[in-house]
Amino acid sequence: MASAMAVTFAAVGAAAAHPHVFAEARLDVILSPDHQSVKALRHLWRFDDLFSSTVMMEFDKNSDLKLDDKELKDVADTVHASLAEFNYFQLVTVDGKDVAMTPPPHLMANFENDQLIILFESEPKQPIKLSGKIDIGVYDPTFYTAIDFTEDSNITVEGLPSTCTKKVVRPDPDEAIAENQKTLTEAFFNDPTGTDMSKIFATKLELNCPPEG
Known part of the structure; x- marks a missing residue:
């Protein structure tokens, strides 16, 4: 039988019109040693109590109300497989x-204060030079999972060159729809499998650096 995690993270259908799972996120943007490019993204997601308890019941095979190392690995492996087709909810x-x-080789799962925590690190296939406008964030194209940065300080980048600027952008949904009206179609609002256009609603870190040359 499909696990709760696989069903949730691969969820499609009419129910996906609004979030059913909620997570607080932290995202650390890691720069190269010379601070000239983005080397990696480090993610931490802390899930809501209801979803966390659902995962606990699903994966607690020995019914001891906690997840041992093997059970946590099963959770991590399930999430890893389920998110693969969605680029691990990353916007870059x-x-x-x-x-x-590059898909992360593995994910880590843990429980803290009865909440599921997922951690992973991913790298661009080619280092991202700090040039032009770079947007980095997290979003679920199916709208099933709401991954939220509750504080601007939960999206960080250390060692950014002084020639670059950074800001956290939180799009207003109504404004985002209005600005993208020409490219939004009826299919966008009715396609249960998700669409890349949903990224227009994502909170993201915007870096602006002088173009090369």
Whole structure:
């Protein structure tokens, strides 16, 4: 039988019109040693109590109300497999163009204060030079999972060159729809499998650096 995690993270259907799972996120953008490019993204997601308890019941095979190392690995492996087709909910663009990311080799799962925590690190297939406008964030194209940065300080980048600026962008949904009205179609609002256009609602870190040359 499909696990709760696989069903949830691969959820499609009419129910996906609004979030059913909630998580607080932290994202650390790791720069190269010379501080000239983005080397990796480090993610931490802390899930809501209801979903966490569902995962506990699903994966607690020996019914001892806790997850041992093997059970936690099963959780991590399930999430890893389920998120693969969604690029692990990552949004990475340079001057509006998607950046190819290397799938993380594995994820880590843990429970803290009865909440599921997922951690992983991913790298761009090619280092992202700090040039132009770089957007980095997290979003679920199916709208099933709401991953939220509750504080701007939960999206960080250390050692950014002084020639670059950074800001956290939190799009207003109504404004995002209005600004993208020409490219939004009826299919966008009715396609239960998700669409890349949902990234227009994502909270993201925007880096602006002088273009090369």
